[in-house]
Amino acid sequence: MKKTYKLKDLDCANCAAKMQNAIAKLDGVQDVNVNFMGQRMTIELVDARADEIMRQVVETVKRIEPDCVVVI
Amino acid sequence: MNAKHKRTLYRILISSALFVAAYILEARLDLPGWQQFLLFMPAYLLIGWSVLKEAAVNISHGQVFDENFLMALATIGALCIGEYPEAVAVMLFYQVGELFQSYAVNRSRQSITQLMDIRPDFANIEQDGQLVQVDPETVAIGDIVIVKPGERVPLDGTVMEGTSSLNTAALTGESLPRNVQEGEQVLSGCVNLTGVLHVRADKLFGESTASRILDLVENASDKKARTENFITRFARYYTPFVVIGALLLAVIPPLVTGGNWSEWINRALIFLVISCPCALVISIPLSFFGGIGGASKKGVLVKGGNYLEALAEAQIVVFDKTGTLTEGSFSVVAVHPEQVDEKQLLEYAALAESFSNHPISLSLKKAYGQPIDNARITDASELSGRGVQALVDGKKVLEGNGKLMDENGIKWHECDQVGTISHVAVDGEYMGHIVIADTVKPNAAQTIRQLKQMGIERTVMLTGDSTEVGQAVAKQLGLDEAYCQLMPQDKVEHVEKLLGERTGKGKLAFVGDGINDAPVLARADIGIAMGALGSDAAIEAADIVLMDDKLSGIATAIQIAKKTLRIAKQNIVFALGIKAIFLIMGAFGIATMWEAVFADVGVSVIAILNAMRSMKHSQKSSVLP
Numbered sequence: 001m002k003k004t005y006k007l008k009d010l011d012c013a014n015c016a017a018k019m020q021n022a023i024a025k026l027d028g029v030q031d032v033n034v035n036f037m038g039q040r041m042t043i044e045l046v047d048a049r050a051d052e053i054m055r056q057v058v059e060t061v062k063r064i065e066p067d068c069v070v071v072i
Numbered sequence: 073m074n075a076k077h078k079r080t081l082y083r084i085l086i087s088s089a090l091f092v093a094a095y096i097l098e099a100r101l102d103l104p105g106w107q108q109f110l111l112f113m114p115a116y117l118l119i120g121w122s123v124l125k126e127a128a129v130n131i132s133h134g135q136v137f138d139e140n141f142l143m144a145l146a147t148i149g150a151l152c153i154g155e156y157p158e159a160v161a162v163m164l165f166y167q168v169g170e171l172f173q174s175y176a177v178n179r180s181r182q183s184i185t186q187l188m189d190i191r192p193d194f195a196n197i198e199q200d201g202q203l204v205q206v207d208p209e210t211v212a213i214g215d216i217v218i219v220k221p222g223e224r225v226p227l228d229g230t231v232m233e234g235t236s237s238l239n240t241a242a243l244t245g246e247s248l249p250r251n252v253q254e255g256e257q258v259l260s261g262c263v264n265l266t267g268v269l270h271v272r273a274d275k276l277f278g279e280s281t282a283s284r285i286l287d288l289v290e291n292a293s294d295k296k297a298r299t300e301n302f303i304t305r306f307a308r309y310y311t312p313f314v315v316i317g318a319l320l321l322a323v324i325p326p327l328v329t330g331g332n333w334s335e336w337i338n339r340a341l342i343f344l345v346i347s348c349p350c351a352l353v354i355s356i357p358l359s360f361f362g363g364i365g366g367a368s369k370k371g372v373l374v375k376g377g378n379y380l381e382a383l384a385e386a387q388i389v390v391f392d393k394t395g396t397l398t399e400g401s402f403s404v405v406a407v408h409p410e411q412v413d414e415k416q417l418l419e420y421a422a423l424a425e426s427f428s429n430h431p432i433s434l435s436l437k438k439a440y441g442q443p444i445d446n447a448r449i450t451d452a453s454e455l456s457g458r459g460v461q462a463l464v465d466g467k468k469v470l471e472g473n474g475k476l477m478d479e480n481g482i483k484w485h486e487c488d489q490v491g492t493i494s495h496v497a498v499d500g501e502y503m504g505h506i507v508i509a510d511t512v513k514p515n516a517a518q519t520i521r522q523l524k525q526m527g528i529e530r531t532v533m534l535t536g537d538s539t540e541v542g543q544a545v546a547k548q549l550g551l552d553e554a555y556c557q558l559m560p561q562d563k564v565e566h567v568e569k570l571l572g573e574r575t576g577k578g579k580l581a582f583v584g585d586g587i588n589d590a591p592v593l594a595r596a597d598i599g600i601a602m603g604a605l606g607s608d609a610a611i612e613a614a615d616i617v618l619m620d621d622k623l624s625g626i627a628t629a630i631q632i633a634k635k636t637l638r639i640a641k642q643n644i645v646f647a648l649g650i651k652a653i654f655l656i657m658g659a660f661g662i663a664t665m666w667e668a669v670f671a672d673v674g675v676s677v678i679a680i681l682n683a684m685r686s687m688k689h690s691q692k693s694s695v696l697p
Contacts (some may be wrong), residue, residue, distance in 0.1 A: 009076065011174050013354040014139070017304045037181060037293040037361040063133055066126070067076060 002031075002044045006071040007061070010039050015065040022060050028053040041070070074178070080171050083119060084164065090115035091160050098157070105154060112156040120147060120163040137311040139348040146344035150665065153334040161666040162345060169673025176680045177354055184365035184687055188289050190242040190261040190282050195226035208260075208277040219269045225262045228280040229271040231255065236267035243281065244620040245371030261285065284611060288373055292364045293357065295376025299640050303356045307349035314655070318343035321659060335661065342658030342668045351647040351672070355679035356640050362687035363636030370689060371619040372629045379615040382598050383633035387578025388570055389528050389626070392563075392592075393535035393545060395585040396602055397623070398510040402431045404439035405511060406489055409504035417504050421496050424462040424469040427452045432492060433460075435508050459494070470497040477502070490544035509541070515624050517549045522627040524550075526634070529578070532570060534563050534592075563592050571595070583626060586610025586617075600626060628689065636686040643679045650675045 010016055016036035023032045023043070031044040045053050058070045094111045103111065120143075127144035135141070143166050150159035194205040196218040203218060208226040211217060216232060219225050225238070237249035240262045249265055252258055258271055261282035277283055296304075322340035326333045360377035367374050374380050394400045409417040422440035425433035426449055437444070452462035458479070459472015470480055471494060477484040482497045484505070491509030495502070520531055533554040535542045542556035555566055571580050579597040586593065586601030590613040593599030601614035603621030611617050618625035654671050657663035663671075 009074075011076075011177075012350070013177070013357060014307060014348075014350055017307065017353060018135075033294050035293050037184075037357055038290055039181075042294060063129075064135075066129075 001047050001050055002042065004040055004042045006040050007034070008039070008069040008071055009067045010034075010036060010065065011067060012065065015068070019061055019064050022064060023057055026053060026056050026060065029057070077171060077175055080167060084167055084171065087115045087119035087160075087164060087167075090118065091157075091164065094160075095157055108154075108156055109151070112160050116147070116151075116156075116160045116163060119160070119167055120144075123163065123166070137315060137347075139350070142311070142315065142344045142347050146341045146665070149337060149341045149344075153337055155338065155665075158665050162669050165666055165669040165673060166345070169669065169676060172673065173350065173354065173676045173680065176677060177358065180358055180362070180680060180684050183684075184362055187365045187687065188286070188368050190224070191286055192224040192226035192260060192282060196220065196223075211273050211277060213273055213276060215273050217271045217273055219258075219264045219271055221264055221266055221268065223264055224282075225258050225260050225264060225269075225271065226280075226282075227260050227271070227273045227277055228258070228275040229273045230257055231269055232272050233270035234267050236269050237265045238262040239265055243285065243371065245369060245625075246620055246622075284608070285368075285373060288375060288611065288617075289364065289368050292374060292376050293361050295378050296357070297360050297377035297381040297640075299381060299637070299644075300356050300360060300377055303349075303352050303644070307353050310349050311347050314343050314347035317655070318347070338665070339658055339661050342663060342665050343655060345665060345669045346651050346654050346658070346672045348672065351676035351679045352644060354676065355643040355647070355683040358680060358683040359636055359640040359643065359686045362684055363632055363639075366687040366689045367629060367632045370625070370628050370632070372625055372632070373611075373617040373619065374629070374633075375615050375617075379598055380633045380636055382579045383581065383616065383630055384637040385577050385579045386528060386581045386598065386630060386633075387574055387576075388530045388532060388580045389523055390532045390534060390567060390570060390580065390582045390596065391551070392582075392584040392589055393533055393537060393542065394510065395621075396583055397516050397533065397545060397549060398512050400510065400585075402435040402492070402508050403511050404435055404506055405491060405509045406487075406507040407439075407504070408487060408507070410502060412503055417496055417506065420464060420469050420498060420503065421471050421494060421506055423449055423464045424452065424460050424471045424496075427462075428454055428460060432494065432508055436494070436506065439506075464498075467499050471495070490540055512545060512548060513621075513623050515622065519623040519627050520549050520551060522624075523630070526627070526630055528630075530570075534558055534566055536560075560588060560591070563589065564595055567592050567595050571597075581626075585621075586613055600629070632686075632689050635689070639682055639686045643682055646682075647675050647679055 013036045016034045020032055020034040023029055028046040028049050029043065033042045043057065061068055061070050094115055098108055098111055123140045124144050126140040130138045130141055147159040147163050150162065192208055195208040195211050196203050197206050197215060198218060211227055217226060231252055231254050233254060235253040237251045238258060239249050241247055243259060243261050260280040318340040321343060322337045325331060326336050360380060363380050364374045391397050407414045407417055418440050422436045423444060425436050426444045448465050450463045452460065454460050455472065455476060458476035462469050470476055474484060474495065477495050477497060482500060482502050484495050484502050487493050487505055487507060489507045491507045493505050493507055495505045497503060523531060530553065531551045533546050533551050535556050536558055537556060539556040542554050546554035558566065567582060574580055581598040581600055582592050582596035583600045583602060584593055585603060586609060593601060593613045598616060599614045600616045600618065601610035602618045616629060650671055654663055654668045658668060
């Protein structure tokens, strides 16, 4: 499943790169692209555990940039 | 400025005031160390607590080399060696810099996004005799949408009622308005200028041109250029490298020389404050984003930073002939009369051909340019494979190829020009001939020259047309090479052969109309489709899409690509250069800590401003790259 989410208040390009690296390492994430310029994230997940993985993704984003919100 | 920026700004202002007050007090009163510390604490904590907090949180997550941690470490280090004003100043400058940077990046991003925004906000629909504004997404195929002057056409459709002129600049970069009338197609994203139009929706909003273009450009920043990836990777190593350097600088010299510990720690702290790779990490993607935005304003859609980068390195440009270098339609290119004048010859030809719908007949009628009085023509007949025969004003006119002339015993001669030659004989006597050919596009030769000037080493033409015609076009346009009489699969083979002849970093670009050359577009390093407005297949197949069919778009695209890459490289050299200088100055104890922060922040802001130049493309600077 491939989905795109808006990232609100993604303020720092370096954080975007860090998020991408961290999210890519999560189990069940097949592909992820954090786009700082477009303020969004395209992510490809294993369908079966999509909800659970997304929770982890949101947590990861929050941890790296506390101000940034994944708009679901 | 958003709420977060405002909060930071207030904190900076109050903290600065506290800092200045503490500084003055400290100079007036000769206080012992711990009282000085207390004096500067309010300013430091106010400006620094968010950094300290984030640093603590990040360490608990195992993220050590994060800029918050580095700034916290640097300033706490300064506090430990008794440099209280320094610690506050560094934190202040850091926050001012972050604010500046965040503000500048947001502004830049917004202005580029605005540049590309062709999204129609609403559609007018008639309901119960009332005009209602609805979301374009809710309009169904077949619905009638009313577009008033000044409004954007919301969906692709056909004009059912009304005439107007449309500004297509948002789609094509072309400033000349296009006139439309009943029965004609209009594309979403155009702005209606003069009259009210009733448009029947032919496509859903999501499949209309405006949506497709927006989608494409928005996705473009997902495909990152090599330079961008390099910087991201570089940033991962740069910070740890500098931090280890700082550690060594703090420990080794005092141990070896037995020197002053606090002096060397102070120098090491300078390393820490310039260890953040922010300027690079922000300005490089911003340069590419700006370049893509600027190009889309000129009707050149680039599907990713990687293609922009490749285009800047183009070495060989391969063109398809028909529809790309030439118009793809026949027209009269020369009239060579004998005994009569040009106009007379054209008139005979056009009248004799008046009943035929052959492309050659159409081009003759177009060149004649006057209404044809059918009463003057009798007994017209087509002679297949040879031409036509008719009685015009009672005279027997024969018009066609050499074979037709031979059969009727008319003496004729060859023409030295390349094209389809149509001979004309009246009452058995040769009157001359008319040359009909596919015409080259008006600015084709100029574009080829421009490409040469910009450092394209080889320009190559591939065509399925005859060698004679192909070579003539190649010569006329000043192309380096032409390969003719190729079948579509031969074109792929030729492109593969040319790909093998690239040298160094050189790239191969293929320019086609995107209709029947999709395999070649895909095989080339950069596939460029021309005149793609309204052609979904071309937009799908190509890496770079020229919205109109003007060849000059290729030169524009290459200029923008080169400029973007130049800016990106400038930023890399500039930012790394300044950092290197301050690392050296810091190591030798020449620079102070807050000078280093100031330099670091300055570099970021200048790099961002420089990156924004990639968005602007002026024709003046386009003569030479």
